[in-house]
Amino acid sequence: MRSEVLTNLIKGYQLIASNSQNYQHILALVFAVKEINENSQILPNMSLGFYILNSYYVARMTYKATLNLLSTPQRFVPNFRCDSRSNLIAVIGGLVSETSANVATIAANYKFPQLTYGSFSSVQDDKTLFSSLYQMVPNEEHQYRGVVRLLHHFRWTWIGLFAVDDDNGDRFLQSVVPMLAQNGICYSYIFRTAKRTYMEELIDIVIRQLEKYQLLMDEKTNACFVYGENPSLQVLRMMLFYATFLALPLVDKVWIITSQWDFHSVSIQRLWDIQIFHGALSFTVHSEQPPGFKTFTDSIKPSWAKRDGFIQNFWEQAFSCSLKISNGNVESKKISTGKEKLESLPRTFFEMSMTGHSYNIYNAVYAVAHVLHAAYISASKHRRSVERGRVSFRYAQPWQLHCFLKNILFNNSAGESVYFDKNGELIAGFDVINWITFPNGSFVRVKVGRLDPQAPLGNELTINDDQIVWHRSFNQVLPISVCNDNCYPGYSRKKKEGKKFCCYDCAPCPEGMISNQKDMDTCFKCPEDQYPNKDQKQCIPRVKSYLSYQEPLGFTFTMFVITFSLITAFILGTFWKHQDTPIVKANNRTLTYILLISLLLCFLCSLLFIGQPGKVTCLLRQMAFGIVFSMSLSTVLAKTITVVLAFMATKPGSGMRKWLGKRLANSVVLSGSFSQASICIVWLITSPPFPATDTHSVNGEIILQCNEGSPFMFYCVLSYMGFLATVSFTVAFFARKLPDSFNEAKFITFSMLIFCSVWLSFVPTYLSSKGKYMVAVEIFSILSSSAGLLGSIFFPKCYIIILRPEFNDKEHIKRRE
Structure with missing residues (x-):
């Protein structure tokens, strides 16, 4: 035993x-x-x-x-x-x-x-x-951090703080106020609740508390964080209860309370209405019901009074009766029957569960x-x-x-x-309790979440929103507790001078920037492959933009390239077939073939500008264009010089006859082409072109293009072609009136006039265009200038060869001369 x-x-x-x-x-x-x-x-x-x-x-x-x-x-x-x-x-x-x-x-x-x-x-x-x-x-600090997580969860940034007016309340504010500020939460007011005192002083304290009641009328502050221990919370409850007798407006708030809170009433409070606290949220230490405790409480009887010095006081207050053993005045109270049940008491007075x-x-x-x-x-x-x-x-x-x-x-x-941990504190979590009250004074604790201080940062709090019951004034809609309306996506917060940081204006996002959440401090730019939508609320993937063969513009250019190439090939074949006729022999057949071949290459090099830019196409397109066009212009210049020298050599005593022949013409073509090739080689060595993307020129598009590497070298290529065209035009212009049935000078003059006009207008148009239209401008310039050369120089000759062959006869020429 x-x-x-x-x-x-x-x-x-x-x-x-x-x-x-x-x-x-x-x-x-x-x-x-x-x-x-x-x-x-x-x-x-x-x-x-x-x-x-x-x-x-x-x-x-x-x-x-x-x-x-x-x-x-x-x-x-x-x-x-x-x-x-x-x-x-x-x-x-x-x-x-x-x-x-x-x-x-x-x-x-x-x-x-x-x-x-x-x-x-x-x-x-x-x-x-x-x-x-x-x-x-557990340490109170865990509860404070849990409340901060709770406020973040519901996006409540404008709250009221209630702290008992003693040293503990001061320490609470010193700890919590900086924590709230660090987490983007402000308080609209601090209400100091009175600490417990003697009954004769309680009425005066409640009256003084009611003088600050107006603070609670702030309609923007719907969430209140209350700190206090049970005695001081009784004072707060008394103040809110007596406010109804003074016809003061009801306070409809979401009360967020630490673990000290309960609705346990003293005798005079057992019939008080607790509806004002309906929907409150509190953090309580996680607990379970020990088996057998309810059976133990059910066994409690007033007969225990002989060995329980507390049951008499409790029983008489709980059931408003008097035990027979009482030595006091029992005339004003009924006598206890001993059959009273604890479970019949309001939960505000006694709870059967632990x-x-x-x-x-x-x-x-x-x-x-x-x-x-x-x-x-x-x-x-x-x-x-x-x-x-x-x-x-x-x-x-x-x-x-x-x-x-x-x-x-x-x-x-x-x-x-x-x-316990090393500091002697119990290692445990907290339950988030939703207090549901009823008009008859009873209440229910509903577990709606869990706070685990040992969980990874950011995962400490779990909340089941669907289980939460809010105060009836909110109509079961999530309450809002912010200083001002939210700044919706597309806007960012702008600080109000002289106000707390939770009070702000909403400013539209600058062009090219977005905000995709409520109450963002700053707008931000989209990734390079995305762009803002019209409302600047989200980023939309950019469309890749380049001159493709499938779109109408690219398809049209391709058809022109094929057409002009076939025409050039047809003309070349025609001249080859009639190579022994006078009109073909005139002005050097070799130069004619070189010019037609170079024009054919000019047309075909336009295809390098169509399609998605790649490393090879970016390297070749400007180089091929520059060298082939320089060859064409050098050939035109050589033909013009040949015409001039031919007429000068016919004059008596002229020494120009020794310059006639293929050597001079070939030298002009080779030197003109080689100079341009040298410029291109320097360009390739120093700063070659490469594929690039442009996300800024056109909104909503990623322009796939070729970066020229060195714009200076690009304009050097154009300038050299301009120099050759200018020389050819000048020489041809002065030779345009030389007498000859097949004098090409007048046609070359007209072709160079077209060429120079096209490329002079190309530069400003090219610089003012963006994206694929820059490429389209260059393709158009290549095709139009090449077509100008082809049509001005060769169409008149083809007309004679094909349609008027009688003019392409040596006897006819002699008769005309």
Whole structure:
């Protein structure tokens, strides 16, 4: 059997008689101790006991209660104990951080472990001052970051801040305000809620709070982040409740609350309407329901009053009745029947399921039990003291438990793992709870999300939006809480002078830039292969643009090239067939053939400009065009010089006869062509053309083109052709009136006039065109100038050869002369 000797004593704090929910905390403590004492696997031959003392949320009472633990029971002599049956092992408490801190200042001196089941400010978490403190709730900073993630999730950037008006509230604001600013969130106001005080001062405090009620009327601020512990939140609730009696407008907000929040009412609040908090969101420490707890609470009866010093006060307040054992005036109250059921009470007064704080107490008791068990196992291996056949755990001291607490890891009866980090803080997550209230004063907690502080950055918060129920004033539409309307895609935010950064104007994106999300700080450019749409909301893939064979313009040019090439080939064949006739022999047949072949190549080189540019075509197109055209112009110049020299050689005593012949003509053709070829070779060596893309000239298109590499060399090629054309035109112009039946000078003059006109107009037109139209201008210039040479020089001769062969007869020529 177990020993009835109380070898260990767990002491707990925090009972406010007027707050019924604290009674569940007591029940959680009793239930955990009962389970442990009935479990033979934990602390065999030992029993846990406990004291419950009240701090009344007042520092001097907290210190007195703590020192009372260090005294002999019933005799307040601090640091003097003569009761060997009561061995103080650990303290569980308190509910609010101020109480925990006050207890910790004494606990640290005596080094007995303190497990706080309520909140504890992270700024207060100084391990040099609170070295014996262990938190059954995770660090508050995790909740703050969770709220920031929640605000980001719903795009709420203009919120109200509620903080209790004490040191904890100051520390909260010092921590949260910079965190909000760093994450692009602003506060429209800070409302300091009053801390708990004595009842006679409460009315004055509520009236002073109502003087700031106008702050809550900001229609743009629909989300409010509330920080405070249960006593101060009761004051906030009172202020909102009394505002209705003063005909003040109702406040319809989304209340975002930390884990300290609950709707637990004192006696006078049990019938108060809680509809104002409908749809609130809170972060609560993740908890499970221990099996058997509901059965345990169902077994509670007023007959426990003889051994439960708290049930009478609770039962009389809960059911507005009087227990028969009461020594007070019971005439004004009905007598309890003893058949009242806790489950019939409003949930604001008592919840049958274990709440978060009660669950923390439950885990704290188990943590102490497991630590004692581990210490017992460790001590039994080294040292035992046998007294009357039983093992006495004589040498267990509170300070010895710290090394076990720091490394504790166990699973409670609900299947949850319990363990601390290196700072003595419980490693656990938070549940996001949506509070759904009803007109009859009841409420339901609905789990709508999860906050896991150990998750990768950015994935800590998960929210199920479809499960959230908003306040009825929002008609189940996601509330908006921003300083001004969103800047929609196509616009960017522009700061308002003198306002917070969350308040801004919307400016249209500059040309060529977009914004594809709401409230973007700046617009951005599209990738090179995309361009903005008309509304500048998204990027659209650019269309590749080049002069292709399939489009009408490219197809037309191709037909012209084929036609002119066939005509040139036909003329060449005709001249070859009639090569012995006078009109073909005149002006050097070889030059005629060279000119026709070069014109044929000029027509064909236009095809290099059609189709998608490639590395080879970019290298060849301008080079081929320049060399072939220079050969044509050099041949025309050679023919013109031949005509002039022929007439000059007919004059008596002229010495020009020695210049006549093929040598001079060939020299002119070769020198003219070689000079242009030399320019092209230098161009290829220094800066050759290459395929390139142009995404700026034409909106919505990627122009596939050939970059000329060196524009200077390109214009050198054109200038050289212009020089040859000018010389040919000048020589032909002066020889145009020389008498001869087959004098080509007048035709060459006209052809050079066409050539020069085309290429003089080419330069400005080319420079003013973009994309494939630049290529089209150059192809048109090549075809038109080549066709001008072909038509002006050879069509008259073909007319004679084909249609008037009688004129192409030596006898006819002699008769004319």
